[in-house]
Amino acid sequence: MKREIIITSDGSTSIHLPDWNEQYHSKHGAIQEAYHVFIKAGLEHFYADFISNSDKKTEGEISILEIGFGTGLNAFITFLEGKKKSLKVNYVGVEAYPVLDDEIQKLNYVSELKATEYQPEFDKIHSVSWDEKQLISDDFKLTKRKQFFEQIEDVNKFDIIYFDAFGATNQPELWTEAIFLKMYKALKKEGVLTTYSAKGSVRRAMQTVGFTVERLAGPPGKREMLRATKK
Numbered sequence: 001m002k003r004e005i006i007i008t009s010d011g012s013t014s015i016h017l018p019d020w021n022e023q024y025h026s027k028h029g030a031i032q033e034a035y036h037v038f039i040k041a042g043l044e045h046f047y048a049d050f051i052s053n054s055d056k057k058t059e060g061e062i063s064i065l066e067i068g069f070g071t072g073l074n075a076f077i078t079f080l081e082g083k084k085k086s087l088k089v090n091y092v093g094v095e096a097y098p099v100l101d102d103e104i105q106k107l108n109y110v111s112e113l114k115a116t117e118y119q120p121e122f123d124k125i126h127s128v129s130w131d132e133k134q135l136i137s138d139d140f141k142l143t144k145r146k147q148f149f150e151q152i153e154d155v156n157k158f159d160i161i162y163f164d165a166f167g168a169t170n171q172p173e174l175w176t177e178a179i180f181l182k183m184y185k186a187l188k189k190e191g192v193l194t195t196y197s198a199k200g201s202v203r204r205a206m207q208t209v210g211f212t213v214e215r216l217a218g219p220p221g222k223r224e225m226l227r228a229t230k231k
């Protein structure tokens with residue numbers, strides 16, 4: 001499928017799919033959306049609990065599953081946030097259609113995030129081989145899994161899921177009870193899943209498989225988003 005690099009409203013790049021009229025991120029701002037939906041509502045929310053809960057603290061590492069690794073933006077921002085908070089992160093990004101090298105060269109995340117000192121880590125996130133756990137830094141392990149979401153069979157492994165599939169208009173099969181049951185199983189107890197979607201049908205599918213679901217304020221351009229917790 002044809003892919004084009006675009007600039008979103010906050011100045012950060014994204015990828016546009018003309019055939020689907022779909023973007024990898026919000027047109028209103030890729031970096032803003034990533035911070036709002038995945039870092040603030042996911043990582044920071046979980047972390048607040050993590051540091052006040054000694055049981056979780058002793059495990060020492062936050063494990064994150066990303067549904068749709070794409071441009072690696074969420075992975076890179078998580079790496080940067082992990083550095084700020086001195087967190088150990090074990091990050092798994094699932095992706096069936098990896099972004100190509102010449103597309104990666106056109107992404108402006110390192111400069112937009114004012115993170116030029118971490119350009120080597122951004123490059124490493126993209127250059128490390130697939131399907132093997134790799135050390136991006138001492139505190140950030142990354143496994144890029146070249147896999148279809150439908151094939152995910154993890155059980156009780158993750159603290160946080162960044163659910164960043166394309167929208168239900170183009171991929172309704174990824175917003176179903178069957179997929180959310182996989183997500184529920186993949187999370188540890190008290191684990192959280194966040195997504196930019198706020199659709200009623202998505203919320204109900206999450207609830208049906210056992211999640212407790214909150215509606216939160218959405219990122220710029222979106223009224224609401226969802227956070228699902230495995231209680």
Ligand SMILES: C[S@@+](CC[C@H](N)C(=O)[O-])C[C@H]1O[C@@H](n2cnc3c(N)ncnc32)[C@H](O)[C@@H]1O
Pocket residue numbers: 023024025067068069070071072073074094095096097098147148149150164165166171
């Ligand atoms: C919204 S984009 C992810 C954006 C990404 N999180 C980022 O920050 O760039 C959705 C991703 O899901 C991938 N994808 C679509 N269908 C898939 C499937 N069935 N299994 C695995 N990956 C899929 C696409 O190739 C795309 O990279």
